Amino acid sequence: xxxxxxxxxxxxxxxxxxxxxxxxxxxxxxxxxxxxxxxxxxxxxxxxxxxxxxxxxxxxxxxxxxxxxxxxxxxxxxxxxxxxxxxxxxxxxxxxxxxxxxxxxxxxxxxxxxxxxxxxxxxxxxxxxxxxxxxxxxxxxxxxxxxxxxxxxxxxxxxx
Numbered sequence: 001x002x003x004x005x006x007x008x009x010x011x012x013x014x015x016x017x018x019x020x021x022x023x024x025x026x027x028x029x030x031x032x033x034x035x036x037x038x039x040x041x042x043x044x045x046x047x048x049x050x051x052x053x054x055x056x057x058x059x060x061x062x063x064x065x066x067x068x069x070x071x072x073x074x075x076x077x078x079x080x081x082x083x084x085x086x087x088x089x090x091x092x093x094x095x096x097x098x099x100x101x102x103x104x105x106x107x108x109x110x111x112x113x114x115x116x117x118x119x120x121x122x123x124x125x126x127x128x129x130x131x132x133x134x135x136x137x138x139x140x141x142x143x144x145x146x147x148x149x150x151x152x153x154x155x156x157x158x159x160x
Contacts, residue, residue, distance in 0.1 A: 002028075003143060006058035007037040008079040009099075010068035014039075016099045016122065017064055023132040024139070032143050033060070055082055059146060060093050060139070063109055066100040066121075070107070084108045093142050097135055099123065115139075 005024075009017045017037065027033045036054045041047050055061065061083040069075045086092040096104070096114040098121040104110060116122060116134040125131035 002031050002034045003059040003146065004054070004057055005033045005035040005060045005062060005139075006055050006083075007035060007062045007064065008055075008069075008075055008083065009037065009064035010066060010072050010075055012068040013064055013066050013099055016066075019128065020062075020064070020097070020132060020135065023129075023136045027136065027140065027143070032140075051079070052082070055079060056086070058092055060095065060142065061086070062139075063094060063096045065096050065098050065102065065104055065109075065114075067102040069099075070102055070104065080107075080109065087112070093146060095139065095142060097122070 007017060007020075021035065024033065024035055028035065036058070038047065038051055041050050063069070063075075063080055063083065083092065083094045087094040094109060094112055096109045096112055098104075098114055098116065098119055100123045101121050115138040116125065116131045117138070120131075122128055122131040122135070
């Protein structure tokens with residue numbers, strides 16, 4: 001069964017979020033993940049309730065970090081804080097993805113391993129496709145780890 005991925009981002013980073021979505025296509029086609037972001041909200045529904053519902057059901061939460069993300073009260077104070085609470089309760093895996101350079105020292109997600117490798121923001125890589133590939137490889141490793149932990153926690157009974 002596919003893991004649900006929630007994407008938290010500033011709308012000012014919508015182009016970079018869209019690029020990430022393209023790079024997640026392989027994981028989606030293999031039915032390892034489904035992804036959700038606020039652009040999937042159906043017109044006429046209560047947007048904040050819809051966001052909270054998906055945030056609370058996702059097994060993986062991606063925080064797309066930039067100065068705009070850090071400046072957004074909704075991203076930082078609602079989505080990120082709820083995500084960290086779920087992570088701390090071992091109910092979700094939160095992964096900060098550094099899109100653009102910004103000061104994130106002291107942020108609640110500072111304790112988490114960030115992507116891409118070396119905590120180098122996507123926009124600082126000479127080749128953005130390689131940066132997003134690195135991000136997707138990190139997400140794939142997290143998926144493998146979550147699946148392995150789930151199997152260990154719920155071993156299948158032996159068949160005779």
